[in-house]
Amino acid sequence: MPNATLLEAFPTPSDVPFVVEHIAEEFTSVCPVTGHPDFGSVTVRFEPRAARAGGVCVELKSLKLYFQSFRNEGSYYEAVTNRIRDDLAALMHPAWMLVRTDWKGRGGIRSVIRATHGDVPAIWAS
Amino acid sequence: MPNATLLEAFPTPSDVPFVVEHIAEEFTSVCPVTGHPDFGSVTVRFEPRAARAGGVCVELKSLKLYFQSFRNEGSYYEAVTNRIRDDLAALMHPAWMLVRTDWKGRGGIRSVIRATHGDVPAIWAS
Amino acid sequence: MPNATLLEAFPTPSDVPFVVEHIAEEFTSVCPVTGHPDFGSVTVRFEPRAARAGGVCVELKSLKLYFQSFRNEGSYYEAVTNRIRDDLAALMHPAWMLVRTDWKGRGGIRSVIRATHGDVPAIWAS
Amino acid sequence: MPNATLLEAFPTPSDVPFVVEHIAEEFTSVCPVTGHPDFGSVTVRFEPRAARAGGVCVELKSLKLYFQSFRNEGSYYEAVTNRIRDDLAALMHPAWMLVRTDWKGRGGIRSVIRATHGDVPAIWAS
Amino acid sequence: MPNATLLEAFPTPSDVPFVVEHIAEEFTSVCPVTGHPDFGSVTVRFEPRAARAGGVCVELKSLKLYFQSFRNEGSYYEAVTNRIRDDLAALMHPAWMLVRTDWKGRGGIRSVIRATHGDVPAIWAS
Amino acid sequence: MPNATLLEAFPTPSDVPFVVEHIAEEFTSVCPVTGHPDFGSVTVRFEPRAARAGGVCVELKSLKLYFQSFRNEGSYYEAVTNRIRDDLAALMHPAWMLVRTDWKGRGGIRSVIRATHGDVPAIWAS
Amino acid sequence: MPNATLLEAFPTPSDVPFVVEHIAEEFTSVCPVTGHPDFGSVTVRFEPRAARAGGVCVELKSLKLYFQSFRNEGSYYEAVTNRIRDDLAALMHPAWMLVRTDWKGRGGIRSVIRATHGDVPAIWAS
Amino acid sequence: MPNATLLEAFPTPSDVPFVVEHIAEEFTSVCPVTGHPDFGSVTVRFEPRAARAGGVCVELKSLKLYFQSFRNEGSYYEAVTNRIRDDLAALMHPAWMLVRTDWKGRGGIRSVIRATHGDVPAIWAS
Amino acid sequence: MPNATLLEAFPTPSDVPFVVEHIAEEFTSVCPVTGHPDFGSVTVRFEPRAARAGGVCVELKSLKLYFQSFRNEGSYYEAVTNRIRDDLAALMHPAWMLVRTDWKGRGGIRSVIRATHGDVPAIWAS
């Protein structure tokens, strides 16, 4: 079951704004309608708040475990994407964030979902 | 026969705007003039309305079955494309939507048709 | 001989603007100076007028036969391109249209000709 | 010897603006310093003036012969490029024109020269 | 241990602004959580201050040794990136600088971190 | 030893602005710190002043010999790049010029240096 | 109409065996069943008999005109291929010859036909 | 005019067999039928005789000048290829040699000619 | 000057046969005829003799310095290749060895030279 308590954060190392991007290429969940597994990739892109403002970054191993907690979850693509956005926003309160999921074909149909938090600058929105 | 009653939707999971893209690469219908089969791909790209506004997303398995219902339909490329746009718009009333069909060659001519609903942002229109 | 009477149209299926693109990769005509055959491809891209305004789309098989009618025509690249633009504009009175021809090399020179009707939006002009 | 009298033109077939592009991939001339042959390609891109304004297009076979007349000419890349621009501008008085030459390496150095006539629209200038 | 005293600089050779880019494709450090090695590349892009203003450039061999000093350091991606930015900014006080790290996958997740100093012009920010 | 007296120029053939680009892919000099050879490519891009203003273009064989004169010179990448810019600017006084050097890896680090003269138009600056 | 009298030959220049290969990429004929044009390429590969044995080679411009004579011929792929083999064998009596035709798709099916004369060595038969 | 006296050779540096391959990508001659220029590449591959047997290798600059001497020669592809083979065989008496010419299209037909001297090993014959 | 005394070797670590391949992509020497620099790559592929038979491997840094010693040497491609083969064979007495040099174009001609020592197995000979 998706488990946001797995997520851990560490204090951001700087007051100067910078941009982090994590791309998980081996994400899997289960289709809530057919029960078949879905495979895809998840891209998380964000700017942490400044260190002096208490900004944090998600820790990478905890992110991996969090993504793995979706493994047997029956959930729509759209719900997975928005849940990841919500859980990571609650953890980090980043300056802005984009969560993008790319799903391999099922029944011959590929899908891409994008959810955002805050104002994503144009050059990071694609 | 194209059958919009096959289409099902589920409530969108979020009030925050996000973008969904489904690409079906194994679409087939029949040429109304020659009776020969046509092969192509269909891309559906849209932003669902917010959850609080009753926004919904098309369910993927139902989309697959809906696309399969075109299999023995004799219909022009242009009509197929506009019908998919109309049926999905009627189902979801999305904030905006693009339906793009790419058809393999027939008589040495390849075709691409694009139909839209609402104001498709420039970065999603190509 | 190029024969515009071969062209047929059918009523456009929608009042909502959409964009049609046909790419014919096996076009041939004859050089009016040397009498040798020319080979190339023709791209036709247009937005039909709305259905309520009597908008029509060119029928694909008739377009193929129309293109075949250039087979033994001796005509300059530029004239072929403008003639196709004129014949299709006369048939459809589209909102806008681009006709682009790409010619294989003759005497070591490749050529590309673009002719337009109405205001082609920038994203469709290349 | 470059011979502009080889160039012939025919009346442009239309009053509607259109864009012509000829790419000659087998151009050769001679280096004026070393006497060794140079090899390259020449791209000519232009918009003819309207037919009602007496607009003309360069005839393709005459263009080939004109390019061949450079075969034993000893001339700098820059002079070749500007001369082609000048000769074609004198022949056609086009609305605008770009002449671009791409030269294969000599002594390990490749070169690209671009010369223009009139205001080349940004989308045609690269 | 990362060792900024390894870094050396030499006077910039010019008062005219110019842009330097160094790409180190064989960077390695250690994950502070799991103790496993991390592999990635580091891109440093900057404009040195003018010579008359005492501008300097980082010397390349010293940069290599500095990067090697991270080899057995346990440090987050984000901290590595910001530390490199801080150490090089302290050394050079450049007009502007971008430090970008691209990390190979660990647990199936790839990461990209970008940290900046001063105003990075848009064409150098990607 | 870099020898600017090797450079020769010839009068530019035109008053109409045009753009010249020379790409030397076999450049080599020597690292002043380690004494090992460096390998890279040099791109020179410029617009000569008009002929009526006494504009000149660098002659290609002289440019090759000039580049060869760096063969046993011990010099930083940054100094090589700025020196080429200065020597060519002194020779030609071009309307604008970009000198870009791309260096193959040394110690696992690749480098790119760009130096400019005058206002390089945006479309030529990359 | 296919016209073998267009074919001309010239004496082979050598007694030493050698191999000639001509590839015509702009071949077109007409389908005898549907009347629609077919497009494809023709490869002719052969070893001429020795000069002292009266060996000849087909002249290239005559080969082009011969191929053009198929332009309005209604003929099966198989018949076209065998006819070319027969006409060229009658003209040249080569030591061996392969004629291979590659046809672009019609109704989604591509075709390749190979016809031979004499003993084609294994390394030339593919 | 093709001029074999331009060819020079130098003593092969070894008694141990080795294989030399020269590829000239900027070859041009003239079609004897149409008078138009032909463009192509020439590959020369050979094993020199041993040094103790008086073996020699063709000198590269002389080979370049020899190839340039075909520039205004009107000659069939087949004759050019055999002539190069004969001239180089007379110069070097190599253990074996392959001369292969690849000609760019003329009238839509590309050609490849291969002429050999002695027994070309299978792995070098393609 | 090529200096074989720069080459060093170390005892091969095994009695079991194995294959070593070194590819130097930044080789340069000087043309003995024109005095201009030549650029190319050198591939050395060999099987050392067994450790119990006193087999040795060339040390990599010494190989780099040895290759650098050709930097200002005026020597034919063929002589460079055979010299490298001879020097390395004298150093290592390998079971077999292939030395292959690939030279960038000069006067439009690229060259590849292969020299061998002992019986190079077919799968390593290309």
Added chain:
Amino acid sequence: MPNATLLEAFPTPSDVPFVVEHIAEEFTSVCPVTGHPDFGSVTVRFEPRAARAGGVCVELKSLKLYFQSFRNEGSYYEAVTNRIRDDLAALMHPAWMLVRTDWKGRGGIRSVIRATHGDVPAIWAS
């Protein structure tokens, strides 16, 4: 320090021959001459002995830790490769095995080393 005791194995699951390939793309050790880090990839390809003959396969996490144990080892490429072959052969006694290491460039020289155990079938030897 390379530590073969880290390696673990598990019983092979079958009597039917099969082929295993592990590719580690993030291998690093240290040059014994210069002390600088080396980066490369290691490919291990083998056929385990049959289950009934006590065949085993190397366990993947133990292989990762074993490879990491080379991180600060100063060792020649050739010794690293043979050591991995020896350690894995001692662990598994496979029917046959190939160990191939591909090393990134140092001083402009890339290297590939191949060591084998038993008779590697030709199709697995490259």
